[in-house]
Amino acid sequence: MDALLSLIHGFGVLGDPMNILYMFIGIFLGVLIGVLPGLGGANGVAILLPLTFSMPPTSAIIMLSSIYWGALFGGAITSVLFNIPGEPWSVATTFDGYPLAQKGRAGEALAGAFTGSFLGAFVATLLITFLAPLVARFALQFGPPEFFAVYLLTFCSFIGMGKESPFKVIAAMMLGFALAAVGLDTVTGQLRMTFGSTELLRGFDFLVAVIGLFGVGEILLTMEEGLAFKGRSAKINPRVVLQVWAEIPKYWVTCIRSAVVGCWMGITPGGATPASFMSYGLAKRFSRNGPRFGTGELEGVIAPETAAHAAGTSALLPMLTLGIPGSPTAAVLLGGLLIWGLQPGPLLFVEQKDFVWGLIASIYVSNVAGLIVVLTTVPLFAAILRIPFSIIAPIILVICAVGAYTVHNALLDISVMLVFGVIGYLFKKLGYPLAPLVLALVLGDMAESSFRQAMLVSQGSLGVFYANPLVGSLVTLALVMLFWPLISSALALFKGRGDSTLASSK
């Protein structure tokens, strides 16, 4: 009931017409970012972050989160019309979306994708509304050891859940931590890894890293593939939309399952990309239409989109309540909050009620707004997509340079961005994941200070991480995730042996 009252109060915050305007601008920019190659949710929000410095924090975060929802919607457009996923989480959407477009049913595919996205986001928002205050209240009891345990769990789940080599995940993650440590140590005042350079005193800003890794790196990769746009035209009219909406109740099981998968993957930092693949796989396995997946089934478009949006939205839950973002884009939003002096974490729900509930209320409204925007502007964005790459690429690179410069007004940051761009390109080609690197760069200082405080309390004994049942079970869970690749292969071996003995006894 409390949550409901706070939410109504939050809608009051939204009453300011400027906030609604910022929301629509944000969604439009977000869809644009989602559609253009090389610009994505994470670096798009990073580039636009400096533009919001002059706004009040609530308006700024509403606009930035709207950009994020817009980018989630936008990925579907390129997947369906061009068979090019604009975002990693819309790869699974191409499997059935593009075949549908080839059959001339692009409008249906898009309407289905957008509606699925909307449903997924709606379920995740309900979850945030009612679960977030409880998690925040629970987390108020956390001390430094508990917080470190939660960080540990976050990072270990990357190792356990990732499909990349665990050694590469660890290496990328530790690189993030090491880069985060560069500069002035806030506890002792010592300089770390600056090697006498005053430029390094500032440390590495993760926003610059994000723009380089995801923006410049992506352009280099796209260039290598020698992209040629061959798109299908799309018309969406109200008749097609209504027809799809009439069809969707048939797929209610898939919708619910996808939303649940998405919410789970969003809260544990799996992120939207694995959620969309998992949801597509599950739908293919359990649906009556399963065997026809891949040839242009509407259900195969709805399943991944619902999950991706549910994951993208629910990634905000751990960010707001614990200060731990569930995705790189959520990490950029967290960086924005820190710049405005808002410390995400359980206290946010006590001290900044207006802000938190204004944001949650805005998620409801901006997803409705997003649905309207994308359904009406598809032809416009399809036209933007036909602009050749040799015009779009230099413009995006210029925008990336602007974004990197404005973070600190430092020229060196543009060069740093370029270096990160080359690193991003190499990492993607060799299968090093980027998300753990970015999250480690964001959370490095906080993880380190909670670790130090915990160690101070215990006078250097690691026993503090098993001092009470809560921290003990968190650490145990983290260790299970850390060694999950080993455990699962051991289980598979055990199971395999079981099967073979069964077979030989027959």
Add this chain to the structure above:
Amino acid sequence: MSHPANGNETTVSSRTMELIVAAAFMGVAALVMYDSWRIGARWGSDGPEAGYFPFYVGLIMFVASAATFGINLFAVSASSNFVGRSELKQVLQVLIPTIVFVVAIGYLGLYVAGAIFIAYFMVVLGKYPVWKVVPIAILVPGVLFMMFEVWFLVPLPKGPLEAAFGY
């Protein structure tokens, strides 16, 4: 993304690239450990010293990259080509002008360097006629200028041209 290695497209094998990157990781890790040890990575009189946390970060990074290095060193599977020659050429066609662009920002300012960069890109890679190139190369930095300098009052690097106009 493995490309079949055929005669004239071979540049460097994926395995070599894996080894180089893993070795670079180990080098960075060693540097991190060295510097952390220098400022103190043990338990001081008042708690953990400044290098305590980064030292272990470096250590874990070193061990993990050594494992990647080892796995690739002893890998028996046939190694694929890291990137084809024509693809590498396309990547460099973007990368080298971008480096020049970033260096030029320091001298010409972002707007002028951006205009030249967009124009170069469209003429050389896009093969567009000049009458199509010029409007875009002037319009995009112009819109950026309006957005940043005029509306949002965020100053970007400016060079002699802007100074001549009084900015």
